Amino acid sequence: MINPPLSRSLALAALLATTLTAVVAAGPPTSAATLPPRVFRDLAYAPAQPAGTYGHLLDLYLPAQPAATPQPLLIVMGGSGWFADDGKGYAPALAPYFTTHGFVVAGVSTRSSHQTKFPGQVDDVRAAIRWLRDNAHRFEFDPRRMAVLGDSSGGWTALMAGFTGTGVRAVVDLYAPIDFLRMDPHMPPGACASFNRAFHLDACHSSARSPESALLGCPIQTCPDRVAAANPLFRVTPSAPPVMIIHGTEDGLVPLEQSRLLFEALAAASVPATFYTVPGAGHNRNIVARPGPRATVRHTGTGLTPDAAYPTYTVIAAFLRAAFTR
Template sequence: MDDLIGSIGGPGDTLLGVPVITELSYAPADPPGGRGHLLDLHLPATTSDGPLPVLIWSGGSGWMADNGKDSADLIAEIFNPMGYAVAGVSIRASSQAVFPAQLHDIQAAIRWLREHADDYGLDPARFVIMGDSSGGWTAAMAALTGVDDPPSAVRAAVAFYPPTNFLQMDEQMPPGGREFFNSMFGLTACHDDPASPESALLGFPIQTRPEEVRATDPASYASAAAPPIMILHGQDDRFVPHGQSVLLYNALRAAGATATFYSVPGAGHDRREVLDPANHIGHTVYRTAGGTERITVGAPAPSWEAVADFLRAALH
């Protein structure tokens, strides 16, 4: 493994005790000097009997940064010991390119990883994707728009508090949420503001061209053929309202897809809060497959173990 890291694709290093190949270019730099074309590949410290399943991670930034790969080290710390290779993927910021560039970026990264699977001991048939916030949007969009030719499909997706229907975000904000969001971003009209993260992603004020905004909504791509999707969202989220995940889950259920939705009271826009057992009293779990739904309250708990079980079931 050390020889592989030192000789293929990029500099070898260790991060949190995990071997990592950094700064791999999955596409040309556009614009020059940007980082939205790079990925890091975190490999398990011990060898495997066969090619590795791949967990693709892209962290959120409100589409304002091209550093989505940088938070993959924490995901690798959890999933490398489970036998996954973790690919941290950066996509372009909205200031560098407008939608659909970000969707094209994640699809290009998936194709690149598949094309180079043999080089790094990866299993091209076992790709899954995960992200939080705008990275959760990236994961859901990749899962619901992936195709076999060219091969950008994944087997499952996990989306932490993803934005989905931009045009409904303001009406779904919790009490005090609009004021909080405006103060954080220096806005006056929350998500509908011409300078909001969503408007910047599209390159125009979102309420002025609603038909074009629909293309950014992962729910609009829901179908019975979608890979299994897990959604986790805190009910007290003041950045991306909880209702955004409700819309996505309902669309998946109506389409006959397989989906699991954890709705967590007391949790905000933070993975730690969503996964914190202190917030797991009275949380609701919605599970649907083929149009049949099962709802439980208080169990199972949202946890990394639950995420791992979900991915394991999807891959096997």
């Protein structure tokens, strides 16, 4: 595959990041007396590869005051279509809520598809989790209670972390791409044309320059074995951790059917899972920032938590706590 010029790729990453990073509220309002979290920035969990890049860094957000006992850890990874190495930048949106509700938050970056091809991103998140486990005592969290959350390509990374034996206890997936070869047939009417225009592509997700093709280093239609290796569905086993899936009905980048496929695979393996389908929501992190229209909820078997009208931060926190007690 011939990669696009770096300037075009960076522009594509910037446009995708703009789509993904609308300013979000960090949960319920806090009082003026609430102190901000303690922050440790740019901690290297591995050497920079290549030098001068940032996909080996993480940030940690601790509650303002030390807790009497170690807290659970929420690992957060933002999406960029795998075109950027700044995934830890999503964590500040969630940290104020979660650190004031008994969590430590880690924002984790992984390398971009320009810097390494799959499975490099999975290797990165696994290395980050090992580093976090080894350093839990320094940062006041319990390595036996770790969960991962990500949106879009960050949601894919979170799922791969959860399904590859890292020991995380729960996964929260916001509209992740799952089966690359089945994305285009399920795109909403007109979405592929808009996708092509916005990102200067010629064949939607099947384009040789699409995010998925860039991740794998080959046009996805030409390398089905690599596509299968990157498909979280093939890594689902009955021992997988509980998963919460959140996806909007109007997503024009990753079709809703991708999350349906994941939910069905989890159900077939008897993995505890909760699937929130949010009417009218697009490919946007605001989907969990504040309540909206009543969502549709499905569970595999008995849900870990009662149904909620909308998957807010409070609902996510309750799901994680329930998963930690299994």
